[in-house]
Amino acid sequence: MVMLNSTKFSHLTFLLVGIPGLEAWHTWISIPFSLMYSVALLGNCGLIVLIATQRRLHEPMFIFLSMLAVTDLILSNCTVPNMLAIFWFAARDISFTSCLTQVFFVHFGSAAESAVLLAMGFDRYIAICDPLRYATVLTKAKIGKIATAIVARSFCIIFPIVFLLKRLPFCASNVLPHSYCEHIGVARLACADITLNIWYGFAVPILTSVVDIVFISVSYLLILRTVFRLPTKDAQLKALGTCGSHICIILLLYIPGLFTLLAHRFGHNIPQHIHILLADIYVLVPPVLNPIVYGVKTKQLWERVGYLWSQKQMWC
DSSP, X not given: OHHHHOTTOOOSEEEEOSSTTOGXXXXXXXXXXXXXXXXXXXXXXXXXXXXXXXXXXXXXXXXXXXXXXXXXXXXXXXXXXXXXXXXXXXOOEEEHHHHHHHHHHHHHHHHHHHHHHHHHHHHHHHHHHSGGGHHHHSOHHHXXXXXXXXXXXXXXXXXXXXXXXXTSXXXXXXXXXXXXXXXXXXXXXXXXXXXXXXXXXXXXXXXXXXXXHHHHHHHHHHHXXXXXXXXXXXXXXXXXXXXXXXXXXXXXXXXXXXHHHHHHXXXXXXXXXXXXXXXXXXXXXXHHHHHXXXXXXXXXXXXXXXXXXXXXXXXX
C-alpha cells in the first residue's frame, strides 16, 4: 500500500481496454477493422511501388502523394495491429516504453499528414496560378527540402510530448480505456498536475492542423480567383478537376479529426465508446480512402496501371 500511495511510483505496463463497453463485440468489430487495414496496406504500398517504379509518375504531385501514403502507413501500422491483438487475443498489456513510442508515432503521423496536405496544396497553387514556373519552382531538390521540413517540423512539435509524459508519476490505475496509447488519455492516469500536458495537447493541433488549414484555404482562394478568370467553362472545369482529389483528401482528414478533437474536448455527454470508436476510425479511414480517391480521380495513375496490366497479359 505504501508503494501504491507513493507519488514516485510509475507503472511498468498499462492495460488497454479496447473499446470500453463493447468488449463483447470486439470480435465482430475486428472484422471491418481488419478488412480496412488490409485495404490500407495494399492500397498505400501499391501506390508507393507504382510511383517509385514508373518514371512517368516522377512528378511533384505524385511524389507528394507517395509521401501521403507513407504517413498513412505510419498512422495505421502504429495503431491497428495493436487494436486487432486486443480484439482477437485480449492482448491488453503494453509496456510504458512501447506506449510512449506509440504516442509519438500516432501524433507524428497526424502532424506529418497535415503538413503533406499543405505541400500538396502548394503544388496545386503553383500548377494553376503560375504554371510556366511549375518545373523550376518544384524541382526534385526543392521537394527534398520540403520533405525534410515536414519531418523536422512534425518531430520538433511532437517529441516534447514524450518528455511531458515521461516526467509524470503513475501511482493509481494502469487501465487505459482506449484501443491505443494517445497523449491525453495516458496523461489522465497520472497522479500529478497535468495542466502542462493539457495545454500542450491543445497547442499541437493549432501549431499543425489549424495553421495548415489556414494556408491551404488561402491557396485555394487564390486558385479559385485564377480559375474564374479563365476564358471558358471547359478550362475552368479542367483546372478544378486537378484539385478534386486533393480537396476530397483534405475533407477526409480534417473533418473526422476536427470532430474527434471537439468531441473529446467538449462532448462530455457523448458515451465513452463513441469517443474511442471515433478515434479508431480516424486512424483507419484516411489511410483506406486516400489511395482509392486518388486512384479514381487521377487519370495518369489509371493509365500506368492499365499499361502494366497489358504488359503482364502480353508476357502471359
